[in-house]
Amino acid sequence: MNALPCADGISRLTIRHKPCGTIAPTMGSIAHYIKEIGRGARGAKPLAREQAADLFGQILDGAVTDLEIGAFCLAMRVKGETTSEMAGFLDATHARLAKLPASDRPVVVLPSYNGARKLPVLTPLLALLLAREGLPVLVHGSATESSRVLASEVLALLDRPAWSSLRRIGDGEVAMVGTELLHPGLQRLLDVRRVVGLRNAGHSVVKLMQPVDGPAVVIGSYTHPAFAAVMTELFELLGMTALLSRGLEGEVVSDPRRTPQLDGFLRGRPVPLQAQQPGTQAEVPGLPASIAAADTAEYTRSVLAGRLPVPPAIAAQVDHILQLTSHA
Secondary structure (H helix, E strand, C coil), X not given: CEEEECCCCCEEEECCECCCCCECCCCCCCHHHHXXXXXXXXXXXXXCHHHHHHHHHHHHCCCCCHHHHHHHHHHHHHHCCCHHHHHHHHHHHHHHCCCEECCCXXXXXXXXXXXXXXXXXXXXXHHHHHHHCCCXXXXXXXXXXXXXXXXXXXXXXXXXXXXXXXXXXXXXCEEEEEHHHHCHHHHHHHHHHHHHCCCCHXXXXXXXXXXXXXXXXXXXXXXXHHHHHHHHHHHHHCCCCEXXXXXXXXXXXXXXXXXXXXEEEECCEEEEEECCECCCCCCCCCCCCCCCHHHHHHHHHHHHCCCCCCCHHHHHHHXXXXXXXXXX
């Protein structure tokens, strides 16, 4: 099977056939795994952790056909990922990632893949507030939908452009790293969304991975409560130091209008940090109605300069992350 480049940069598929009309497998094969996970929500069987690692590793290595990748994405979308499968996917990912060197202090890892939809993307504000406390901060991400305003765009306007190579993050420094720099195969998997229009397991993996070769605190977020349970089990199983909360439109920064539940993990041990409070704040001082990158950057500058207050929900998030890093 060959991929033909299109005007939008995304590959469309052409299928090479054998004389008898069957598809010719030209690389490795994950067909036996697809047979297990592709039987629908009720009939599908979960993979063991080792099987999931093998499957995902072949995908990351580019050892399977585009057709198999599409089948994998849709099958997992229908079935849903189990904790053991996600652990296997992460095993394969961590074994292949180009990781950043360890820093003097634990690196705060902020995955940023959703961007702004209705509210400004405030992940850059969280990153810069943490850096102001002397922490090394890694923001990693890439565009998965062309209509979203990305954290990378806002950071570029704040004189923090994306890095072109990997190096050690200094204390008080924010690194913006594109996913392709961490692993091109993982970026290719994320790009499948541009063709089929649906998220896949890769979008879950990037929100959980630790791309640092040393102590780190991974800031995780969820939209659906069911995935919160899987993330909790994974942080415990993998012994990670992390913070978990409902994110802002899929971003890891707290919604400035609310007081969310925050759960911490120290090397896998759960640490309750903050209980959810009812109610939504009617107005956040100075928060722009526009989601444009320039307006978000100006708001971020004003908060950092003290011209506008730090939203209490984000200030609390910073404090709890500081607690976790002091014990990581």
